[in-house]
Amino acid sequence: MKGINMIQLAKELGLSVSTVSKALGDSHEISSTTKKRVMELAKKYNYKPNPFASNLRKKKGKQIAVIIPDIVNNFFALAVDGIESVTMAKHYDTFIYLTHENLEREKSVLEHLENGLISGLIISVCTGREGYGHFQQFYESARLPMVFFDRVPDLLQFPKVISNNYESTFESTERLIKAGSKRPLFIQTEEPLYTLMERRRGFQDALVANGISFTDESLITCSENMEDNYLLLKKLFSSRKRPDGIFAPIEKFAITVYQVCRDLKLNIPKDLKVIGMTNLRTAALLNPSLSTLSQPAFDMGREAATLLLKMIEKKSYAAANDIIVLANELTIRDSV
Amino acid sequence: MKGINMIQLAKELGLSVSTVSKALGDSHEISSTTKKRVMELAKKYNYKPNPFASNLRKKKGKQIAVIIPDIVNNFFALAVDGIESVTMAKHYDTFIYLTHENLEREKSVLEHLENGLISGLIISVCTGREGYGHFQQFYESARLPMVFFDRVPDLLQFPKVISNNYESTFESTERLIKAGSKRPLFIQTEEPLYTLMERRRGFQDALVANGISFTDESLITCSENMEDNYLLLKKLFSSRKRPDGIFAPIEKFAITVYQVCRDLKLNIPKDLKVIGMTNLRTAALLNPSLSTLSQPAFDMGREAATLLLKMIEKKSYAAANDIIVLANELTIRDSV
DNA sequence: ACGTTTTACGAAAACGTTATAGCAAAAATT
């Protein structure tokens, strides 16, 4: 921070600090000739206003935060890419915080951000049944614009960016059935978030709409522990009443299904048709190529960021409780 | 930012602002009873010091930046994960900037960061032949601790975190040869960075060490345009003198190789043995499972961040021109 | 020519901290 400051600029120009400040802010109070003089000297010295001083005085800055469960996941990586494309263009700085599905971490990040470091917040919540009181609480005290995406809480007052989980899962499930699956299976989690609930609803309704009864055997509950899941699925797939179709609403479940099938020498798609929700770029290169329902991750990030910045700049965040819904994309490959 | 501030705290406690500040900073000048009183009231009101004011006064903050080419790439995602694990633990905030292999963007990010927003910088440079003058220049004027990782410039004065590219590529190439490859091929880029050069050197030396002559035909040059690369490789693989082994030093090249083989109905590993440098989690599920040389991405991020924070806190960044070398991991699967 | 408005700038007060210097009172040293 060896840089020059306004005071030195002002001195060299024979102007007051306030004039320099206004000139750099392109204020109408300053004559265009003075503005030009100021701008030129600023450029000559490569002057950059100190953001701390500026933010302190203005009581706000151009920094936002992104809180997501994980970055080693194509979906979130793409979303961050989308977010960054907007913030970069609008000259905002983007903080990133990873919760690793840990509620305590999510809470502590929020608590930390109450210090006023940021002007807005983009969030995809981590799993857990404990509700969303901490977001409510954060909002009460910080009063900052917040946008949720994909993994959204059921708090009405916040704007959200999601994808058409119900419809696209319905469609995907129908494809499984049309391809010949009589006993499709949906893999759910222990504490399903809204997003997952929607997918399950789509699955269930597709079964019913196609004359297949939805029973306990249409669902299996997997956990965060992948080894447990592997064993659980292996046991199920070895049983007499094994499913002949799978909708995996989470990437890692789809991968586990593949691993189990490989180890049990089950043939995909003959023995088991598989559709997985994932943004894996290598889905087409798996053995066999995986049919995917992929989310418009980049676009979701882009929309969320665009909305957030709009809220920040218009200060109309109280009203902006929109829900933006984008379409997932179904790609049928050899696994069906 | 509805929060309470020090002045109000001081007033309620009947103390001066400086006493409160020192008490919160756990200064030895303040008695432990007063400290306790202050801390308790601060906690009661959930007081958080304003980072802008604090940073302004102290002329530094707890924010760092990460500049990487891409986040939609398992390697960089893992590295960011590693970085964040450190910054989170030490209560630093992490900005993220993506260059998308665009030198202009890299430059403009650097220029932006000259405003003093951050206290340190972790970088993996983008490709391009234009040299690294902008980093030098940034350092001259900002004087901030900087750590490079993986894609490092050949500027001596900066500390770097890399992996043993030469040795591990040498070993990988030997495995290709031992598995029967007589004509191994290395895919290089148009403007190889230091990292890639090291890998090529390892490849070349492995050939020579195993009695295979290193010729023009041991190399092929691919570009950023994946479609061009696809056609180029397809043509080569269709020719009489096609290679029977491939070392792909970049993830996307390995994927393209798989695509070409699939389309040409070439059998991996019979017709072509493949080792790819990648951190893809799905490598084992590809058809056939891909042998990988993977980088310790998370650890590299962690080391880089640890080093950077040490430099920031010790202010000894002038001296810290270490190079930390971590080991890549070779996993042989069905593709060899 | 006189009053009024506009233009273009400057002085000074924030913004919320931290660091420096000062100063009584208490404790320790002679």
Add this chain to the structure above:
DNA sequence: AATTTTTGCTATAACGTTTTCGTAAAACGT
């Protein structure tokens, strides 16, 4: 008992901006 030193606190000046208010001079209107 007289001194030095330590303890525990306060007053105040930064840090580098932005913003509010004030005010000459210039421009305008009649």
